[in-house]
Amino acid sequence: MVCPALTRCFNVFYGLPMIDHDSPVPVYRQLVDILRGQIERGELAPDRPIPSVAQLVGTYGIARGTAVKAVQVLVRDGLAYTVTGKGTYVRRREATSET
């Protein structure tokens, strides 16, 4: 692959992860949904880092606090875990779903 920025751009272009500032859905909620989708589809794999707060800010053009809030929701919902000073990672799904 030639260029990660280009790749990301195509993703943007094809409309997958975009923030709509005019939506009634809060921005941090939209970001939670985007990340949750990437985790569920396996684009963000278990025990691999999710984008850092700084990257989310750069990618989606949002305020830092908003990105932090979204990540905290993921952690609170058990989809990710934070390692102090290192980053936030995708939580391994429990094999114990009540299916």
Add this chain to the structure above:
Amino acid sequence: MVCPALTRCFNVFYGLPMIDHDSPVPVYRQLVDILRGQIERGELAPDRPIPSVAQLVGTYGIARGTAVKAVQVLVRDGLAYTVTGKGTYVRRREATSET
């Protein structure tokens, strides 16, 4: 051209605004020059927001202090102004340039 995001991406891809960490020119200086260029070419239009410090950190992969320094230089040089709670904006050029 269909998509501004794509356009911007190609710019990135073709190397226009990139930081060279091996250059003797300090990184914050390089960033100032990039932003000043975007302002002068009108890519960042008067009274429109410039990227936030956090966004610059994510976009260019630089340290926070470096981005802060660059933005401070822009404000000091009268190229941008900050509105608390809103953002940092490109200053309208005075029509009184000594042309």
Add this chain to the structure above:
Amino acid sequence: MVCPALTRCFNVFYGLPMIDHDSPVPVYRQLVDILRGQIERGELAPDRPIPSVAQLVGTYGIARGTAVKAVQVLVRDGLAYTVTGKGTYVRRREATSET
């Protein structure tokens, strides 16, 4: 006097800085006068923070816009300055007053 909080409370109790909603003087003007008085008497010292807008709202039971207006007047009049991410502070008096 043992406790600054107690002291301040007595001031409040004894009616020094109070807003009179029935006065013909606009509320924001009254607030400006209160704050200006506190600054001039040194109760709010140079380079020390003044109460935030939200705090003034809670303390005086006034509308947000009213508190904002009062603070803006103080800043415009050169009695205070705002540092983003830190607070709004009392401006040091120039030693050059036309005494």
Add this chain to the structure above:
Amino acid sequence: MVCPALTRCFNVFYGLPMIDHDSPVPVYRQLVDILRGQIERGELAPDRPIPSVAQLVGTYGIARGTAVKAVQVLVRDGLAYTVTGKGTYVRRREATSET
């Protein structure tokens, strides 16, 4: 009782609810603990409003966002509920504790 402000001041004076900005415990956490204590001791009664965000800001001298965060934690923990445009109230304790 003569004066609510005085009353509150005595509370402050006798050290019950104070915020320690130098504590390693985050300010919003300290505020959660203060309010939780007042609820558990019945000082804030079921279906009665807790102090508004503006009041908390004025009383404790903290930023608005910090007060909002504390209140949201109370709501998330099931100790309070919010009525849009009205305020936040103490939740009636379930009689169904698993004691």
Add this chain to the structure above:
DNA sequence: GTGGTCTAGACCACA
């Protein structure tokens, strides 16, 4: 580098 908390203030819907 990382996330977390804090400061300020602006804008919003709802009542």
Add this chain to the structure above:
DNA sequence: GTGGTCTAGACCACA
């Protein structure tokens, strides 16, 4: 009036 979200940036501990 109420709480909620958003903007900005500052400072911190940890690695």
